[in-house]
Amino acid sequence: MADAMDSDGRHRPLRVFFLPFFAKGHLIPMTELACRMAAARPEEVDATMVVTPANAALIATTVTRAAARGYTVHVLCYPFPDVGMERGLECLGVAPAHDVWPVYRAVDLSQTIHEALLLEHRPDAIVADVPFWWATDIAAELGVPRLTFNPVGVFPQLAMKNLVTVRSEIIRAGDAAPPVSVPGLPGKEISIPASELPNFLLWDDQLSISWDRIKASQLAGFGVTVNTFVDLEQTYCHEFSRVDVRRAYFVGPVSMSSNTAVHCGGDGNDECLRWLSTKPSRSVVYVCFGSWAYFSPQQLAVLAHPSVGAFVSHCGWNSVLTWPLMFEQFINERLVTEVVAFGARVWGGGKRSVREGELETVPAEAVTRAVAGIMARGGDGDKARARARELAERARAEVGEGGSSWRDIHCLIDDLTEAMASREPQLQ
Numbered sequence: 001m002a003d004a005m006d007s008d009g010r011h012r013p014l015r016v017f018f019l020p021f022f023a024k025g026h027l028i029p030m031t032e033l034a035c036r037m038a039a040a041r042p043e044e045v046d047a048t049m050v051v052t053p054a055n056a057a058l059i060a061t062t063v064t065r066a067a068a069r070g071y072t073v074h075v076l077c078y079p080f081p082d083v084g085m086e087r088g089l090e091c092l093g094v095a096p097a098h099d100v101w102p103v104y105r106a107v108d109l110s111q112t113i114h115e116a117l118l119l120e121h122r123p124d125a126i127v128a129d130v131p132f133w134w135a136t137d138i139a140a141e142l143g144v145p146r147l148t149f150n151p152v153g154v155f156p157q158l159a160m161k162n163l164v165t166v167r168s169e170i171i172r173a174g175d176a177a178p179p180v181s182v183p184g185l186p187g188k189e190i191s192i193p194a195s196e197l198p199n200f201l202l203w204d205d206q207l208s209i210s211w212d213r214i215k216a217s218q219l220a221g222f223g224v225t226v227n228t229f230v231d232l233e234q235t236y237c238h239e240f241s242r243v244d245v246r247r248a249y250f251v252g253p254v255s256m257s258s259n260t261a262v263h264c265g266g267d268g269n270d271e272c273l274r275w276l277s278t279k280p281s282r283s284v285v286y287v288c289f290g291s292w293a294y295f296s297p298q299q300l301a302v303l304a305h306p307s308v309g310a311f312v313s314h315c316g317w318n319s320v321l322t323w324p325l326m327f328e329q330f331i332n333e334r335l336v337t338e339v340v341a342f343g344a345r346v347w348g349g350g351k352r353s354v355r356e357g358e359l360e361t362v363p364a365e366a367v368t369r370a371v372a373g374i375m376a377r378g379g380d381g382d383k384a385r386a387r388a389r390e391l392a393e394r395a396r397a398e399v400g401e402g403g404s405s406w407r408d409i410h411c412l413i414d415d416l417t418e419a420m421a422s423r424e425p426q427l428q
Helices: 024-040 053-068 097-109 111-121 135-142 154-164 167-173 206-220 234-243 270-276 299-304 329-339 364-375 379-399 404-427
Strands: 014-019 045-051 073-077 125-129 146-150 223-226 248-250 284-288 308-313
Touching: 014 024, 014 111, 014 404, 024 045, 024 053, 024 073, 024 125, 024 146, 024 404, 045 053, 045 111, 053 073, 097 111, 097 206, 111 135, 125 135, 125 404, 135 146, 135 206, 146 206, 154 167, 154 234, 154 329, 223 404, 234 248, 248 404, 270 299, 284 299, 299 308, 308 364, 308 379, 364 379, 379 404
Parallel strands: 014 045, 014 125, 045 073, 125 146, 146 223, 223 248, 284 308
Antiparallel strands: none
16 A cells, blocks of 8 residues: 655655535434444544534534544634524524425535535545535545545445436326336345435425436545445445446444444433443333434444333434335335344335335334234344344444444555545646
């Protein structure tokens, strides 16, 4: 591996700028990735999170603790674009429902701000979130690699990519159509009712308008980092590497760090953990609908507690009973319940939908039956828990030294360092 030198002939660190989307489900795992890279090679990686002031507050604890342990992680703030939102509302999950689309509008309006910052600071590499399609062109102008960061796994990414190819047929058929089979997906056949598909597959919205540019910028970029691990989605990781990227780095789960010095999530809540310790083994059901709601204790600490027997989740990627709510979460549910089989669906009756006006209320009796079934000794609940424990052990092994995610983090650093060194003569 070639090394880069400063003007005095000394080795200089790889300066990587991270550009997260305005959503906690993107912001937090990207911050964790930045800290993971800085922790993997403390003398070689200099990471900077480029965020708005309100979003900086959401990652302050994670960044401060990583920096206190000697890892070079900075925060560079820029003003949130004026999209008519209340001051201080800069993130999905914090903004009210009627302000969702102004947040997406801010992606386009922030392009010139990001460009000015990047041209001023001239990092050695850029890791930009999926919606920031224009980051590839800025990186090309600087002559540095641009990586796409995707906070969700490759299964939903491939499913959505392949569903786009039949989008016109989905739109023509409408909600009355039978469930849509995902074309070209390896492994088990997956079918999804139209009501459970993301909006951009049914009509034009911000994402459908930007989809082609997003995919083109991803393919033109240096590669993609994905918050997943190979043992969870092996068949799909191979397919993703083959058809959707130039280079793929499967670096997750980024929240499960191999280094205890990298602090993930909030400040924790000892009172909550003490309360859990008073409960019998596997007697507590943990309900969490993701980053759209606030929870003070660290989720990993709660889920790892022996008194927790089941997790009712919104099926977001960063979260085993499933209760999907929006966007790709119904697709994630298929991975959890049908493909890898470490969870169960809360309710399969009635009409479920990503669109609030179309969905039916889940009956209380259905919730009771699902929770009782998954918590009962023996049967499907024990099978799902055993499978979940197996996957948790594999995840820990993957992020540990020598594991596939650990290797991909180091491979990513090596590849970026090589790219930095190769352009040094051109800059002298």
